[in-house]
Amino acid sequence: MDTNESLKRFVRVAELGSFTKAAESLSLPKASVSQAIQQLETKLQTQLFHRTTRKVQLTPDGQLFYEKSKDVLSEIEELETLFISDDREVSGVIRVNMSHPMARHLVIPALPEFLQRYPNLSIDISSEDRKVDLISEGYDCVVRTGEVEESGMIMRKIGEMQQTNFASPAYIAEHGEPLNIEDLQNHYLIHYQTSSNKRFDAFEYSTNGQSQSHKMKSRICVNNTDAYRAACAAGLGIMQAPRFGAHELLQSGGLVEILPAYTAPSMPVSILFPHRRNLSKRVRIFMDWLSEIITQQL
Numbered sequence: 001m002d003t004n005e006s007l008k009r010f011v012r013v014a015e016l017g018s019f020t021k022a023a024e025s026l027s028l029p030k031a032s033v034s035q036a037i038q039q040l041e042t043k044l045q046t047q048l049f050h051r052t053t054r055k056v057q058l059t060p061d062g063q064l065f066y067e068k069s070k071d072v073l074s075e076i077e078e079l080e081t082l083f084i085s086d087d088r089e090v091s092g093v094i095r096v097n098m099s100h101p102m103a104r105h106l107v108i109p110a111l112p113e114f115l116q117r118y119p120n121l122s123i124d125i126s127s128e129d130r131k132v133d134l135i136s137e138g139y140d141c142v143v144r145t146g147e148v149e150e151s152g153m154i155m156r157k158i159g160e161m162q163q164t165n166f167a168s169p170a171y172i173a174e175h176g177e178p179l180n181i182e183d184l185q186n187h188y189l190i191h192y193q194t195s196s197n198k199r200f201d202a203f204e205y206s207t208n209g210q211s212q213s214h215k216m217k218s219r220i221c222v223n224n225t226d227a228y229r230a231a232c233a234a235g236l237g238i239m240q241a242p243r244f245g246a247h248e249l250l251q252s253g254g255l256v257e258i259l260p261a262y263t264a265p266s267m268p269v270s271i272l273f274p275h276r277r278n279l280s281k282r283v284r285i286f287m288d289w290l291s292e293i294i295t296q297q298l
Contacts, residue, residue, distance in 0.1 A: 011070060141286075153272045163240055229241070
């Protein structure tokens with residue numbers, strides 16, 4: 001078995017945390033994947049994985065080898081596509097992470113046209129509210145909203161996401177519609193807590209270009225975007241979110257827009273990708289398309 005194939009198998013085990021899942025994703029017998037890892041460990045004279053009955057986890061040496069392996073495979077892929085003049089012939093899998101609303105409402109509806117244009121590419125989309133680690137979890141790129149500070153990453157800003165205020169008709173029927181910031185003392189805000197335990201418990205708005213916040217009481221706190229929208233539609237409080245994420249509920253009448261003069265500051269939208277000497281052509285193609293799609297929709 002050549003080194004290139006061994007590295008591919010090692011990387012898949014590292015990304016999926018399982019020999020079985022890696023073998024399935026590569027359409028290979030589990031034994032051949034295990035054998036490749038054993039040969040690598042023998043050749044390197046170090047243990048790459050901690051193995052238990054429940055999971056497979058990288059050792060510190062394995063983590064370092066994983067990061068280097070990704071760079072090597074990226075450079076090999078770049079060499080293999082160096083003389084391909086027709087981008088439609090580029091092949092491979094692209095692993096990307098983004099929020100659930102962005103995947104559902106902006107990206108996935110546009111994917112059929114992209115995959116028709118590039119028939120040899122396939123997309124692995126992960127939609128989570130938590131902040132993923134690009135390197136250790138093996139993503140080619142991620143889409144992030146808000147201010148981003150991550151060392152070792154390259155950031156490409158692609159637009160600004162406008163925020164809107166929402167409430168359900170049932171909530172307004174019970175509490176009345178707020179018309180200004182002073183009215184909010186008689187209202188409830190749905191609180192949101194991130195995976196890093198940061199809690200958003202204030203109504204945010206801009207005055208003369210300056211960001212302001214108004215602390216509000218709440219009857220519920222959630223930690224994902226689906227629950228956030230569901231809580232608002234159930235009449236549990238006011239929500240501040242991008243308009244595209246509430247599109248279906250707006251169309252059905254489940255939510256209405258309120259306080260249009262007091263919207264939260266827009267949030268930057270960026271694509272992040274690892275700092276590598278050579279970014280593969282398939283990832284460049286996808287990121288260019290992704291930037292175009294998101295910019296158009298925002």
